[in-house]
Amino acid sequence: MPSGPPSMPSLRELQTRVMDAVLHTATERSAIEAVLGLIDAPVERAVAGLEVYRNTAHSNHVDALHSTYPAVWRLVGADYFQQTAREYLGLHPSRSGDLQHVGASFATFLGERHGRDQFRYLADVACFEWLVQEALLAPDHPPLDLEKLAAVPPADYETLGFDLHPALRLFESHYPVHRIWEVNVGSEAEPEVLDLNQGGDRLAMLRRGGQLEFHALNDSEWRLLRALERGATFAAAADAAAAAESGAAEFDAALALQRFVALGIIVDCRLAG
């Protein structure tokens, strides 16, 4: 039973030094040496005990990243993922007691790392997977109450706005990320060869009940939903859709609205102001 040394560190000092030894890989040796004096055991046993915490913390964080980014894991392989995860965690250590937040900056990190090389699509895949996680964890919502919409007087149509489903996420990329994700998630087969230049994605991903749905969007639909997502009135969103570079002449905002209500993408209406 230790009796306590003459000069005890404060609780914060002790925790800061232990955390350095548990997490900080860049200064691994010095961080461990700095904490050994706090531990009531011979050096070898103190190091062995610290290693348990170092291994558990690291594997908890890497497992959380793997859970959020299974397609990135499969694309780069386990070894490279582990190495990349270690570097990422060194720059972006966990800031939450909820492990689902560990990967919040992973797409940005991959973009900074691979933005100019052959793996530049990885950041978009990671962004897609983060949005998938967000959609899977978002609240449920009932469909639009059509009677509520019917009760809006025509004089108020100019200020009518719509709310999107809370489990809806809009995604765009220059790469065929949805296809990349499909062939890499939940498949044990060798990934098929994809042409990264085959065309990009603009889509709405929506979780309804327990199922994820993906709906491809044309330029006008994309602009319409983007505007509604930002809180624009339907009139303003329709104007934004009309400014699309392609297909705007054939675009019918009212028909698009019906489609998005039927798909459960639009779930509520309100009057601005």
Next chain:
Amino acid sequence: MEMAARADESDRLQWAPLPASAGIGLRAQHHVHVLSASPSVAWFEAHSENYFADGGSHVACLAKIRERYPLSLHGVGLSLGSADELNRRHLAALARVIARFEPALVSEHLSWSSVDGTFANDLLPLPYTEEALRHVSGRIAQTQDALGRRILIENVSSYIEFTASTMTEWEFLTGIASESGCGILLDLNNIYVAAHNHGFSCHDYLRGIPRGAVQELHLAGHTRVEREGHALLIDTHGAPVCEAVWDLYRHALQRFGAVPTLIEWDTDLPTFDVLQAEARKADAIGAAIHAIAA
């Protein structure tokens, strides 16, 4: 109006207690089995953070399971022992989960996992000092005030202890319960692992905990590894409960009486029937102990 509101609040707090028998730690891999087969289990315990989401399949499954079984919520992320300010956002999320699932018990760990806002997301041991005792007791009291209910605090497995400590772990845990008013969740496997790693007596530990303070027991398996010529026990929750811990369980039941007991298993998760067999064994030991006592 004010009195009516208080009566409503009081009603909501009258959650049925957990039965004093063996429950099983609920893991997502078993959600479908539990919902489709409705296995005979006295109660379930779920990790609070796994259900922090506002929606989704895990939350929906737990809601259905809660309709059929008593539930306890067990947190791993509040970091009660941290020198940081209490994480109000995490606490608010915990309060939402409690309001949604109305668990019979809510528990956290006697540990820390963060400092200066950075998280190890692991259960790190505290120095057993007067400073830490006052600090952690205050944070538990804050938590209980915020949640409007008493919580249980669980002893953790540990692989290091600090030269700064001036008391034993059981003195520290007892002091925390006395200062904060929290209950104790005694993890017998954690006692066994820490006792082996640090060279104290499991029975001294049990004798050091007041009889009426223990509201729940945990049982789990551990792993033995060799490090630098010494055997180190690691709390992996990846094996059956070992005989020495079952024996400790008998002693704990004799000392603390019949309390809800949880079978925990996390890594290399077996099929559900293996967990049920462990729970049945715990119940059989409990029945034998109480038959003798009667």
